[in-house]
Amino acid sequence: MHTLTQRALAPDLARGVMLLLIALAHAHMYLLPQTTGFRSYALDGSTLDMVVTGVQITLVDGRAMPMFAALFGYGFVQIAARQGDDARRVLRRRSVWLLVFGCAHALLLFFGDILAAYGLLGLLFAGAVRWKDRSLLVFAGLWLVVHGAATALAGLQIAEFGGAAGLASATDPVTAMIDRLMSWGVLTPFLLVDLIVPFLLGVLAARRKMLIEPHEHQKALRAIAFGGIGTAVMGGFPLALVDTGVWNGAPEVALYVLHGLSGVAGGLGYAALMGVLAVRLTQGPVVRALAACGERSLTCYLLQSAVFVAVFVPYAGGLGSRLGTAAASGIAVLTWLATVATAEVLRRNDLNGPAETLLRKLTYR
Template sequence: MATTAAGDRYLTLDTVRGVAVLGILLLNIIAFSMPMPAYFNPAAYGGAEGADLAVWFGNFVLFDGKMRGLFSFLFGASTLLVIDRATAKGESAAKVHYARMVWLLVFGLIHLWLIWWGDILNNYALMGMLAFFFRNARVKTLLIIGCILLVFQFLVSAFIPFTVAMAQAAPGNHGLREALVAFERGFGQPAPAWLAEQVAIYRGDWWGITVERFKEAAWGPIAAIFQYGWETLAYMLFGMAAFRNGMLTGQWERRRYWRWVAIGFGIGIPVYVALALWMIRSDFALVPVTAATMVFTVPFRPLMIMGWASLIVLLMRPGGTLTARLAAAGRMAFTNYLMTSLICTFIFYGWGLGWYGELSRAEVYLVVLGVWVLILLWSKPWLERFAYGPLEWLWRSLSRGRPQAMAGGALLKG
């Protein structure tokens, strides 16, 4: 199976990353366009019947967490690739790696505090700093440690529905009641007055949105380390293992990829369907939603991620038009991820078109389709002219301490 594109790049890594950067918008679009609880709970906002419910169901079963997981897998693999190349050139792998992570953290914080509350780059940077210590670990060791981290993630996440259940059982407890209100605003069906207040904020000007976001996200990166950093680091280690054993570089036999498609989807889809039905039958009550989305998915999500990665590798066609455009989108994933935030906040926030809270859950996917088309149309022509995406160039230049050559784009066939 062909693995390389131009130069020494791995076509499989770029293509899987391209699918991930497109796919992650399937979930993020809800966080761009509606109040926070709508991301987890369709009954909170955006519609939970008919087409809206069908869209939520399909996203939860097939994409929720899986695209972010693919992104994390690819981050781990790419981190290892950068370290290996630095070592091969006689450079300090630690210096190269930590310079990249520090600047990624800067970009992530700017994105988080000034553009959009859903940034993942800051968490990638912080967890990536820890991933460096596993650069020489064996594949088996990476997998074992990753599984241990997921156990911690399961236990930390279980605290949420446990606390909700306790609060609901003791309505007179002031401290638990405050926690319940906070969880309602993150996962439940908050009061209409609070939802209206959120819509008003995000239909306001940039400064008002930024002030409100900073109140919520000022210490978000620290909290995120303990809330979901375990899972992020686990996925990075799994990605490093998948790079080392040839899975993410297209070196496995096709039947081995098909086996993982069968395992990942054969186990994962029935579990996710059962969890989705549980939430629907409970009318999206808070305990089922928090338990299903945050806890019971933890052991099964990696299987679905492996299934997706394997399917993408199987379906990609070196030299094909779509593969070339997806690979280009993947090579420019950093630029495309941040560009997506700028486009979507312009569409939905008050400093732009102000469509926040206007579209239903199904309708927002017209925006997703438009952004996908834009990414696929512009990434390949850019890379035929330039060596890097614009923000990839800036990140590399800052990390290296000097401007990098931009000319000399690689020909992407198809």
């Protein structure tokens, strides 16, 4: 078993913090508003709801997933280095099981599952760990155009038919399972399109050991963090103005595309920021707990969804029809803190997360 002292801090710290962003991005999807904007936030909330919506659209939505995609690519290189000639087969087997985990997650808990998209990504790009650096950069640059075009098509659909609303409105578990699987089947390919560029750049960063040896790359990490997060803020803020009703008559689809593309830079920037902080932070109780959460990120991610179902959906807690965005985000923060505490208890008892243990057994047999 890998303990914290045997692992690089930066990747686990990044995953632990990323789970907060994912919780914030997902919680509002369990609400039942009548009308929603481009990022599926309610358009008729209180002033506080609108403020929270604006902050999350600018800093969270479309930023957490690229961050994890970069970390996913980073991890692929590390696994490949350990497995040698058997690397591609192991990576693909792991990806198949991630796809199975994602399907089960969507069936039982959340239509917006991201595990399956990462599984598909791994199946399609397991060989990318052996690509030349130039090939990674050229393909990433060309795919960014595809990403922009796909985002524009999605934006046109939203502009014509409105944002998604009521996707967690089923009043009985069986109907909810059917609805989730149908939504998941449509959403997953679109998520895959968004993940390819940061995944490939994560592979490139792993070859340079930018997060494993962050002290050697502080100048580059600071530049990526400042440039990436700055780009995300500038690219996300205009759409935040649209979705909060501040800016009417704006070029909505163009701003939706800008938000999506700038999210790639934001995800890379957040990951780089964790590399900067890993050098500067002492490994006190808080940092160790966050890293423990990141080391058990699969378990903690699934726990988030389980809590959200228990709290929000009509056939359980039923708060999805009564709360606004701000309250849902507050619940998301509390849920994340609970998963951090759970991960720290597991760490202190020298235990891996159950989901990680199962995935490893299935992958390595």
